[in-house]
Amino acid sequence: MSKKVALITGVTGQDGAYLSEFLIKKGYTVHGIKRRSSLFNTDRIDHLYQDPHDDNRNMILHYGDMTDSMNLTRIIGDIQPDEIYNLAAMSHVKVSFDIPEYTANADGIGTLRVLEAVRLLNLTDKTRIYQASTSELYGLVQEIPQKETTPFYPRSPYAVAKLYAYWITVNYREAYGMHASNGILFNHESPLRGETFVTRKVTRAVSRIVLGLQNKVFMGNLSSKRDWGHAKDYIKAMYLILQQETANDYVISTGVTTTIRDFIKMSFLEVGVDVEFRGVDEEEKGFVVNVNDEIFSKVVGEEYLAAFKNRIGESVVGVDPAYYRPTEVELLIGDNTKARTKLGWEPTYDLKALCQDMMSHDVELMKKEEFLKNGGYRVLNYFE
Ligand code: NAP
Numbered sequence: 001m002s003k004k005v006a007l008i009t010g011v012t013g014q015d016g017a018y019l020s021e022f023l024i025k026k027g028y029t030v031h032g033i034k035r036r037s038s039l040f041n042t043d044r045i046d047h048l049y050q051d052p053h054d055d056n057r058n059m060i061l062h063y064g065d066m067t068d069s070m071n072l073t074r075i076i077g078d079i080q081p082d083e084i085y086n087l088a089a090m091s092h093v094k095v096s097f098d099i100p101e102y103t104a105n106a107d108g109i110g111t112l113r114v115l116e117a118v119r120l121l122n123l124t125d126k127t128r129i130y131q132a133s134t135s136e137l138y139g140l141v142q143e144i145p146q147k148e149t150t151p152f153y154p155r156s157p158y159a160v161a162k163l164y165a166y167w168i169t170v171n172y173r174e175a176y177g178m179h180a181s182n183g184i185l186f187n188h189e190s191p192l193r194g195e196t197f198v199t200r201k202v203t204r205a206v207s208r209i210v211l212g213l214q215n216k217v218f219m220g221n222l223s224s225k226r227d228w229g230h231a232k233d234y235i236k237a238m239y240l241i242l243q244q245e246t247a248n249d250y251v252i253s254t255g256v257t258t259t260i261r262d263f264i265k266m267s268f269l270e271v272g273v274d275v276e277f278r279g280v281d282e283e284e285k286g287f288v289v290n291v292n293d294e295i296f297s298k299v300v301g302e303e304y305l306a307a308f309k310n311r312i313g314e315s316v317v318g319v320d321p322a323y324y325r326p327t328e329v330e331l332l333i334g335d336n337t338k339a340r341t342k343l344g345w346e347p348t349y350d351l352k353a354l355c356q357d358m359m360s361h362d363v364e365l366m367k368k369e370e371f372l373k374n375g376g377y378r379v380l381n382y383f384e
């Protein structure tokens with residue numbers, strides 16, 4: 001039997017990296033579309049890279065862009081994929097308020113370009129398409145918890161662009177009988193998560209604070225609530241969605257929601273530090289109230305303990321309204337009953353296990369000598 005061929009747009013992103021590895025292990029040949037960039041942008045998939053001179057490669061990269069339909073059509077025509085995972089997007093909600101037109105083009109019309117390419121190339125019966133839809137579609141939520149039938153109410157240019165992508169996927173399924181499905185994925189995180197999304201910003205900052213590399217971290221809205229899962233679980237759902245006989249749309253979530261404030265407390269607790277929040281709105285601050293010597297020494301290192309204990313009573317978290325969004329999504333919590341019953345999918349990581357995975361990764365990352373020597377990290381001063 002010949003190997004199945006998958007095309008992943010957004011292969012250099014968090015989900016693209018986990019999905020590539022997963023599909024290669026399943027025996028697929030994976031083609032990925034990456035953007036040209038003046039710096040290497042393949043960090044997350046470098047371990048999968050194979051020299052173009054190798055025979056029998058199972059990972060092949062193509063230059064491309066969601067805003068270039070001729071390029072997308074050529075690549076899809078050349079490789080005739082069995083499955084397309086359309087993961088490419090300008091995926092940062094706050095940034096989408098700064099670049100709304102580009103976001104609409106890449107995230108909205110970009111999806112149309114993929115669907116239309118498959119149709120024009122007469123691949124409708126061969127190629128199955130997964131569209132990376134999002135819980136951001138629910139925005140100002142109309143129902144709690146949110147499920148497949150909950151009405152959408154998008155609250156950002158990102159979410160509005162994804163709304164178009166959602167419906168054009170449904171429309172191509174209904175109009176042309178295409179096997180095109182939406183995964184409505186709630187927030188999913190990992191050690192590979194982009195550094196300006198809230199969980200990763202927190203786990204990186206907490207790691208730096210306990211190592212004495214950074215004094216405090218400034219955050220936006222501490223009270224919004226998210227249903228966070230692990231990206232490793234969520235990419236399995238993408239695969240399962242495309243293995244179904246008929247195309248359909250599925251909510252993928254954990255069913256548990258947590259405030260940003262509690263995620264910050266949880267991250268500090270992973271390294272034995274008890275943080276208490278006092279004050280309201282912009283005046284709210286997180287103070288160090290206690291340090292568990294044993295946990296701190298085990299996870300961070302005994303050599304950092306004395307210095308950090310001097311910080312008991314000090315604030316390590318502040319609020320900067322620059323991180324607020326013009327319109328916020330306050331609460332997300334998903335009902336994953338359909339995915340459980342129809343796909344047999346369920347999450348294996350709870351939030352504590354996810355936080356532990358990210359914290360242990362980031363403490364080790366920040367400890368690396370070059371980080372200590374060169375302050376080798378990017379200061380997050382772009383108000384994302
Ligand atoms: P991510 O880490 O931000 O990755 C996005 C990917 O899209 C990157 O490979 C990026 O390339 C690529 N990309 C951006 N603009 C592009 C363009 N114009 N042309 C081609 N490629 C482009 O996102 P993720 O967390 O893996 O999420 C994957 C998808 O799921 C996205 O569509 C996102 O909107 C959606 N989603 C994510 C979540 C979540 O919680 N993670 C939840 C629901 C839905 P560069 O590496 O060059 O930037």
Ligand code: F7E
Pocket residue numbers: 091092093094133134135136185186187188196197198199201218219220221222224225226260323324325328329384
């Ligand atoms: O924000 C609040 C912020 O940027 C989560 C994308 O993957 O998931 C992601 O979108 C919450 C928001 O993710 C900061 O206001 C507070 O309420 O991590 P985030 P997001 O906006 O939910 C969905 C499902 C996607 O589809 C998107 O592609 O955290 N928050 N303080 C902050 N957020 C950030 N980024 N930075 C802060 O300092």
